[in-house]
Structures are given as C-alpha cells and as structure tokens.
Amino acid sequence: MKYxxxxxxxxxxxxxxxxxxxxxxxxxxNRTLLHQALDxxxxxxxxxxxxxxxxxxxxxxxxxxxxxxxxxxxxxVGNAWRPDGSGWDWVPSKEYLLEAVEHSLRRLDTDYIxxxxxxxxxxxxxxxxxxxxxxxxxxxxxxxxxGISSIRPNVIREYVQRSxxxxxxxxxxxxxxxxxxxxxxxxxxxxxxxLARGSLAQGLLVNKPSKAxxxxxxxxxxxxxxxxxxxSESSQRSMAEVAARFVLHHPALTSAVxxxxxxxxxxxxxxxxxxxxxxxxEVQALQLALPATTYEQHR
Numbered sequence: 209m210k211y212x213x214x215x216x217x218x219x220x221x222x223x224x225x226x227x228x229x230x231x232x233x234x235x236x237x238n239r240t241l242l243h244q245a246l247d248x249x250x251x252x253x254x255x256x257x258x259x260x261x262x263x264x265x266x267x268x269x270x271x272x273x274x275x276x277x278x279x280x281x282x283x284x285v286g287n288a289w290r291p292d293g294s295g296w297d298w299v300p301s302k303e304y305l306l307e308a309v310e311h312s313l314r315r316l317d318t319d320y321i322x323x324x325x326x327x328x329x330x331x332x333x334x335x336x337x338x339x340x341x342x343x344x345x346x347x348x349x350x351x352x353x354x355g356i357s358s359i360r361p362n363v364i365r366e367y368v369q370r371s372x373x374x375x376x377x378x379x380x381x382x383x384x385x386x387x388x389x390x391x392x393x394x395x396x397x398x399x400x401x402x403l404a405r406g407s408l409a410q411g412l413l414v415n416k417p418s419k420a421x422x423x424x425x426x427x428x429x430x431x432x433x434x435x436x437x438x439x440s441e442s443s444q445r446s447m448a449e450v451a452a453r454f455v456l457h458h459p460a461l462t463s464a465v466x467x468x469x470x471x472x473x474x475x476x477x478x479x480x481x482x483x484x485x486x487x488x489x490e491v492q493a494l495q496l497a498l499p500a501t502t503y504e505q506h507r
Contacts, residue, residue: 209249209481212462214280215374215401217353219322221280223456224481225252225465227405228268229259232469239271241474246275248478254377254403254465256284256327257308258296262315269316276318282403283312284327284357300326300333305341309350324351325377329363339371355401360506361391368398375401375462382432382454383409383421385500392460401462404455408466413451423501435497439490448476449483454494457486 210223226245231238242253255268265283272279285308287296312321324345326338342354355375356367367373376395380387384406395402408414409429412421418430433447436454440447455464466477486494 211251212401214323214353214462215355216372216399217323217374217401219280219353219374221252221401221463222250222481223463224250224452224477225254225282225403225463226250226477227465227467228253228255228264230467230469231264231267233263233267235267235270238267241468241471242268242271243275244471245468245474245477246272246278248474249481250477251278252280252282252403252463252465254282256287256325257312257315258284258287258289258327261289261293262311265312265315266317269318273317280322281316281318282323282325283316283321284325285309285312286327286329298328298330300329300338302334302337302341305338306344309345313350320349321351322353323375324354325375326354326356326358329356329358329360329367331362331366335366335370339367342371355403359386359503361389361503362506364391365394368394368400373400375403377403377405377465379406380404380455380458380461381407381409382413382436382451382494382497383424383429385495386503388458388500389502392458396460402458402460404461404464405467407452407455407464408448409451414447424498428498432494432497435494439493443484443490445483446476446479449480450486450494452480453483453486454491457491 211220255264288299289296345351353374355373357377359378413436418426421429436447436450440450
C-alpha cells in the first residue's frame with residue numbers, strides 16, 4: 209500500500225480508501241471487514257452523518273475504536289435530517305456545523321475527527337462563516353483537518369481562495385473526466401488533496417450492462433468499458449484495476465475512495481492498491497476511447 213500526505217495537513221492516508229456508505233447493519237460482519245482492510249494497509253475510512261441517519265458513523269466508530277490511532281476517519285456535515293425522517297435539508301450555517309460536530313463525535317465515540325468535510329456547497333452559502341466554524345473546530349482540537357465534498361468548480365475555487373482546506377472529494381473516472389478541465393490542476397497547484405469517488409462509474413467500467421451515464425449514451429459507455437477490457441487483457445490487470453488506476457494516474461490524486469460492502473469488494477480494492485500504475489501510453493489509450501466532457505453548470 210502506498211501512502212500520501214493529505215494536502216497541507218500532516219495526515220497520511222492510504223492510496224485506496226474505504227467508502228463506508230454501503231455497509232449493512234451487521235455490526236460484527238462490518239467490524240471484521242474494516243479490521244481486515246486495516247490489517248491490509250487501508251487507513252482512510254470515509255463516512256457521513258447523513259448515511260443511515262447517523263448509524264453509519266456509529267458502526268464505523270464502534271468497529272475502529274480499539275484501533276483509533278491507526279486510522280484516518282473522515283466524515284461529512286451540512287445535511288440535516290428532518291424530524292419526520294422524510295428527507296434532509298441543506299443547513300450550511302456556522303451554528304449548525306458547531307452543533308453537528310458534537311453529534312458526530314458522540315456517534316463515532318472519539319475525541320476528534322481526522323477529516324471533517326462539508327457535504328456539498330453552493331455560492332449562496334455563508335462561506336466565510338463556514339470556514340470560521342471549521343477553523344474554530346481545528347483550534348479546539350475537535351478536528352485535525354477539513355475539506356469539502358463538491359463537484360462544483362465555482363464552489364471549489366472559492367474555498368481554494370478563502371480557506372485552508374486540506375482536501376476536496378469529487379467524482380472522477382474514465383466516464384467522468386470533468387474535473388480534468390480545471391479543478392484537478394487548481395487543487396494540485398495549491399497542494400490540496402483530491403479524494404476521488406465513483407472511480408468505477410457505478411460498475412459500468414467493470415461488469416455492469418451499459419446504460420447512459422451523465423452525457424454519454426449507452427453505446428459510448430460500452431466503448432469506454434471495451435477500452436478498459438482491452439487494456440485489462442493486454443496488461444494482465446483486472447478491469448477494476450485498470451479503471452481505478454486510470455483515476456490514480458493523475459498527479460493531483462491522493463486517494464481513490466472505493467465503496468466496500470463485501471469481502472470480494474475489499475479484495476478488489478486491495479488488488480487495485482497492489483496493481484502496477486498505468487504507463488502514460490496506457491492512459492492515453494483509455495482517454496482516446498471517448499471525448500472528455502466538461503461541467504455545464506456551476507462553472
């Protein structure tokens with residue numbers, strides 16, 4: 209396993225992270241899976257207060273409590289469940305963040321959160337007040353670093369210019385190369401870590417039947433999957449290794465956070481971590497499979 213520094217923080221994270229969102233309700237099975245991941249070198253575990261109405265944080269905290277010093281726990285904030293459970297609302301206020309962190313700390317059963325991420329964001333938010341909340345939490349020792357989870361270039365630019373974010377989590381894959389237009393280079397220039405989600409594009413690059421994805425038709429998705437398969441066969445890597453290694457080829461990338469729910473998915477994630485990085489010619493062959501798209505909104 210390779211480890212990278214999380215942007216301007218002093219945190220070290222595994223090149224492949226464990227996305228906890230899809231974990232089931234069996235605490236014992238989840239604990240076993242999380243410990244197996246940690247035993248094999250995965251140290252970054254990503255959750256959110258939104259997932260399973262907070263129960264995901266409870267499960268992650270309980271499973272990792274005995275090994276707290278070995279892991280980097282990342283969680284997210286900004287979405288508040290309605291009292292009737294019918295959905296959630298975006299609450300990007302300083303007051304809410306300072307209140308929500310206490311609930312996350314309690315659910316995770318920890319004194320500190322390694323990476324606290326704003327779970328979204330718009331230009332209409334009180335950005336300076338949000339940054340003040342994060343900085344205060346850092347001073348208080350309740351968080352070690354903060355970042356945002358956003359695919360909006362205009363929001364990312366504001367936080368780059370106005371804050372000390374350590375990271376940005378965004379969707380990035382061969383089927384979603386929109387971050388390549390400006391966001392990845394901007395974040396690399398400012399030494400801000402990029403945590404990629406959606407590296408396998410919902411499995412469309414690996415084993416799922418083709419369907420339309422973002423602005424790509426089902427036929428174009430099939431073209432991309434075919435290019436991944438072709439490289440897989442010629443390089444003796446699995447399709448998942450090729451797809452995820454495409455994401456990790458970019459120098460701005462710090463970690464690919466993969467959704468893991470089963471032992472097989474963990475095995476796949478570990479094989480990605482162990483796989484040989486793509487050569488530049490291999491990257492170019494994949495890029496030629498279909499044209500990159502760009503963001504149409506929030507530019």
